[in-house]
Amino acid sequence: MGFDVVVVGGGFAGLFTAHLLRRRGLEVVVVDQADTPGGVARTRMDDGYVLEPAAGTFLLPHPHLTPVLASTGVDVVPASGVRRFVYTRGRLIGFEPSPTVAFSPLLPVTAKARLALEPFVPSGGDGDETLAAFLRRRLGDRAGELIAALAARGVFAGDPDRLSAEAAFPALVALEREAGSLTRGAVRRLRRRPKGVPRPTSHLPVGTMADAARRLAGSGDAWRGGFTVSAVRPTGDGRWAVEGPETLTASQVVLAVAPAVAQALLGDSDPVPFPAAPVAVVWLGGPNERMPIPQGFGYLAGPDTDLVGLGCLFESSYAPARAPDGRSLVKVIAGGASRPDVVDLDDDVLTGRIVDEVGRVLGSDIQPDFAVVVRHRPGIPQYEPGHLARLAEVERRWPPAVGVHFAGWGYRGVGVAHVAADAGRLADRIVEAVR
Numbered sequence: 001m002g003f004d005v006v007v008v009g010g011g012f013a014g015l016f017t018a019h020l021l022r023r024r025g026l027e028v029v030v031v032d033q034a035d036t037p038g039g040v041a042r043t044r045m046d047d048g049y050v051l052e053p054a055a056g057t058f059l060l061p062h063p064h065l066t067p068v069l070a071s072t073g074v075d076v077v078p079a080s081g082v083r084r085f086v087y088t089r090g091r092l093i094g095f096e097p098s099p100t101v102a103f104s105p106l107l108p109v110t111a112k113a114r115l116a117l118e119p120f121v122p123s124g125g126d127g128d129e130t131l132a133a134f135l136r137r138r139l140g141d142r143a144g145e146l147i148a149a150l151a152a153r154g155v156f157a158g159d160p161d162r163l164s165a166e167a168a169f170p171a172l173v174a175l176e177r178e179a180g181s182l183t184r185g186a187v188r189r190l191r192r193r194p195k196g197v198p199r200p201t202s203h204l205p206v207g208t209m210a211d212a213a214r215r216l217a218g219s220g221d222a223w224r225g226g227f228t229v230s231a232v233r234p235t236g237d238g239r240w241a242v243e244g245p246e247t248l249t250a251s252q253v254v255l256a257v258a259p260a261v262a263q264a265l266l267g268d269s270d271p272v273p274f275p276a277a278p279v280a281v282v283w284l285g286g287p288n289e290r291m292p293i294p295q296g297f298g299y300l301a302g303p304d305t306d307l308v309g310l311g312c313l314f315e316s317s318y319a320p321a322r323a324p325d326g327r328s329l330v331k332v333i334a335g336g337a338s339r340p341d342v343v344d345l346d347d348d349v350l351t352g353r354i355v356d357e358v359g360r361v362l363g364s365d366i367q368p369d370f371a372v373v374v375r376h377r378p379g380i381p382q383y384e385p386g387h388l389a390r391l392a393e394v395e396r397r398w399p400p401a402v403g404v405h406f407a408g409w410g411y412r413g414v415g416v417a418h419v420a421a422d423a424g425r426l427a428d429r430i431v432e433a434v435r
């Protein structure tokens with residue numbers, strides 16, 4: 001069967017791209033090996049709990065994600081807990097996510113004094129700096145180490161010494177480039193923000209992530225589940241054949257799968273390597289009185305801790321509908337780039353360890369009667385130094401003009417909002433190629 005575009009992969013990247021292309025009049029089909037859309041973010045329902053194995057919130061408003069959700073009728077509501085916590089120096093320290101965090105007890109006075117000098121630090125590091133090197137240079141060792149660890153863990157389950165600042169947090173690096181300082185750059189951006197546009201905050205879809213994915217996928221022939229693609233080959237007449245249970249042809253193909261899978265489908269025998277870090281997601285649930293969790297969004301583990309759980313989200317606090325009445329639910333993300341071995345622990349061993357840790361961090365025993373573990377392998381993409389050069393190499397081997405395009409969290413941002421922004425750029429490029 002012939003289409004304008006075949007999208008391989010029905011996670012959010014593929015679904016956004018397909019949706020935007022359809023709205024511009026192209027004939028598009030999304031194929032996925034799974035029966036239902038959503039990719040890693042496909043919701044599980046278990047014993048009255050709603051388990052979101054990957055993305056659980058969206059940062060909104062966002063110039064690309066807000067319109068794409070609105071145009072598919074995915075309603076969102078603000079998350080009800082805004083207070084964040086960090087576990088460091090043996091204490092759980094709470095703060096509001098705003099610039100006033102600089103005055104919180106997260107940092108000792110000497111580190112705050114050094115932080116205040118940031119605008120006077122000369123700009124320019126060496127080449128493709130790591131996130132840790134970049135932030136230590138700008139903010140001083142103490143603040144730089146803490147903030148780099150929290151950013152790396154919170155977004156990538158990553159190691160700040162092994163992430164490229166430029167590839168992983170381009171907006172941060174751009175502040176230095178544009179204004180010579182993160183502080184000056186942030187103030188300029190705040191001033192430039194159009195009046196009436198609020199600061200982005202965490203939002204949840206009404207319903208589940210799987211509901212949002214189903215709405216994006218649409219009905220009828222636009223979505224084909226249970227379709228494992230085995231190869232993508234040129235047909236010889238300027239089109240592409242997507243081979244699976246049947247062969248579909250199109251002038252453009254979007255490979256919205258992990259970079260390693262995309263390159264294998266194209267038959268590349270010397271693929272460009274894109275590292276990822278495995279994570280285990282552990283949910284613990286139980287009656288409120290046995291699971292006393294604070295009001296708020298969750299905590300991240302500081303760099304001075306030996307926790308295997310990098311962060312813990314207070315699901316039933318910020319998203320009450322994810323737990324039955326009278327019950328609490330937390331979601332812990334364990335493993336990642338620094339402790340990939342943790343992901344291989346048996347469910348019972350891992351769960352026991354997480355129960356102890358969460359109790360230690362919260363300062364009171366927790367006694368869950370519900371536990372589920374989901375593992376993501378190969379896991380969360382890690383934008384290590386050299387990532388941007390690797391992207392350029394993929395584009396050199398497969399220039400957009402040949403009609404093959406790469407989408408997803410493996411490339412230009414791991415959050416759903418990044419994936420939506422990328423889908424917008426890709427849709428523009430494809431529409432131009434087809435017309």
Ligand SMILES: Cc1cc2nc3c(=O)[nH]c(=O)nc-3n(C[C@H](O)[C@H](O)[C@H](O)COP(=O)(O)OP(=O)(O)OC[C@H]3O[C@@H](n4cnc5c(N)ncnc54)[C@H](O)[C@@H]3O)c2cc1C
Pocket residue numbers: 008009010011012013014031032033034038039040041053054055056057058059227228229230256257258261279281333376380407408409410414415416417419
């Ligand atoms: C623990 C965790 C927490 C997260 N939290 C957040 C968050 O709070 N907010 C946020 O914005 N983001 C979050 N993310 C990131 C977010 O979930 C991802 O950005 C997003 O889901 C990635 O979507 P994708 O389409 O790029 O990839 P995927 O979801 O991996 O989709 C790829 C699809 O390709 C299909 N596929 C693979 N091979 C084939 C083949 N041969 N043939 C056919 N189909 C194939 C797969 O079945 C899959 O459906 C989190 C991620 C994790 C792991």
